[in-house]
Amino acid sequence: MPEMDFDMVFLMATLMLLVMGTVMIFSSSYFISKEMYNDSFAMIGRHLFHLMVGIVAMGCLIRVDYRRFNTRFFVLFALGAGIIACILCFVPGIGVMGGHARRWIRVPFLTVQASEIMKIALIFYLSYSLCKKTKNIHDYRYGVLPILAVVGVSALLILIEPDFGTAATIGIWSFFILFIAGMRIKHLILTLLIILPIGVLTMLLEPYRKARLLAFMNPWEDMYGIGYQTVQSMVALASGGVFGSGLGEGTQKLFFLPAPHTDFILSVLGEELGFIGVLFIVALFGFWIWRGYTIAMATNDGFGFLLVVSAVSLIGLQAIVNMGVAMSVFPTTGIALPFFSYGGSSLVTAMVASGIVLSVSRRARL
Numbered sequence: 168m169p170e171m172d173f174d175m176v177f178l179m180a181t182l183m184l185l186v187m188g189t190v191m192i193f194s195s196s197y198f199i200s201k202e203m204y205n206d207s208f209a210m211i212g213r214h215l216f217h218l219m220v221g222i223v224a225m226g227c228l229i230r231v232d233y234r235r236f237n238t239r240f241f242v243l244f245a246l247g248a249g250i251i252a253c254i255l256c257f258v259p260g261i262g263v264m265g266g267h268a269r270r271w272i273r274v275p276f277l278t279v280q281a282s283e284i285m286k287i288a289l290i291f292y293l294s295y296s297l298c299k300k301t302k303n304i305h306d307y308r309y310g311v312l313p314i315l316a317v318v319g320v321s322a323l324l325i326l327i328e329p330d331f332g333t334a335a336t337i338g339i340w341s342f343f344i345l346f347i348a349g350m351r352i353k354h355l356i357l358t359l360l361i362i363l364p365i366g367v368l369t370m371l372l373e374p375y376r377k378a379r380l381l382a383f384m385n386p387w388e389d390m391y392g393i394g395y396q397t398v399q400s401m402v403a404l405a406s407g408g409v410f411g412s413g414l415g416e417g418t419q420k421l422f423f424l425p426a427p428h429t430d431f432i433l434s435v436l437g438e439e440l441g442f443i444g445v446l447f448i449v450a451l452f453g454f455w456i457w458r459g460y461t462i463a464m465a466t467n468d469g470f471g472f473l474l475v476v477s478a479v480s481l482i483g484l485q486a487i488v489n490m491g492v493a494m495s496v497f498p499t500t501g502i503a504l505p506f507f508s509y510g511g512s513s514l515v516t517a518m519v520a521s522g523i524v525l526s527v528s529r530r531a532r533l
Contacts, residue, residue: 217511221518228522332500411441
């Protein structure tokens with residue numbers, strides 16, 4: 168088999184997402200970058216640096232035989248790194264506070280979002296553990312509960328940063344992977360009946376989370392307060408019409424729409440490229456997910472199958488949640504749009520996930 172015999176279709180879809188994401192980051196960050204750094208090109212410059220890091224990481228993963236990761240030592244090392252990274256967020260001098268949250272750690276020359284390290288670690292952990300527990304997956308005590316305990320601790324560390332959106336996303340994603348791996352429906356329902364009330368209480372007992380939920384139900388009631396983000400996002404999407412105002416010509420990014428280069432970058436895209444542009448990006452993500460699952464189905468190795476399904480599902484779920492928030496289908500959560508939202512950790516994570524899929528594709532029978 169040739170050394171680089173990977174799936175070119177999936178790679179091309181990934182590159183198209185990266186190109187579109189880079190274009191939209193430049194467009195959405197131009198004025199904010201000027202305001203924050205007195206340099207309109209500062210943010211796009213940082214994005215290009217992280218893009219290069221991601222390309223190197225993805226290229227290295229493609230070349231490595233993914234089966235080398237199917238070891239207890241590697242999985243425990245990755246999981247330990249994720250847990251330590253989350254704990255370091257609270258260590259003075261290492262943890263970095265942004266707003267009212269401690270979600271980042273400072274390493275030489277870089278600031279890294281700890282939850283992104285945890286996501287990659289959980290991809291490997293779930294794939295390894297579920298592959299080993301194939302025969303015990305129907306046994307709740309020995310096949311499911313230990314995995315749920317690890318995922319629960321990981322999600323809790325992220326929740327107390329606080330980052331409810333990411334913790335909830337990891338929880339939903341983990342249940343999906345467990346279901347795919349063969350978890351019994353009755354066990355799934357039982358666990359959800361226990362966890363869902365806890366999740367609802369966690370949301371309602373925190374004032375700002377409760378306010379976001381109320382704003383989602385009726386953003387126009389407080390359109391200049393807690394509902395401002397949702398209203399401005401809808402205004403941006405509506406302003407774009409069918410074909411948009413033109414690339415770079417949007418006005419909502421001019422300090423009307425909060426976080427136009429991160430959480431609401433799809434709204435900027437909708438204003439500038441219109442309904443057609445949004446439809447194209449949604450279809451491109453859908454194609455990326457479909458091709459990833461196609462690779463998984465063509466893999467005759469349980470570990471490889473779970474790796475691909477885990478990686479594609481995590482990135483796909485994040486994309487669905489982010490786009491749903493921008494379109495006012497879900498409450499505001501702060502989940503980045505993979506390949507698009509400004510943020511080096513999120514970008515590198517999406518590219519690492521893509522590299523994992525491409526590595527597995529080298530041995531898939533497509």
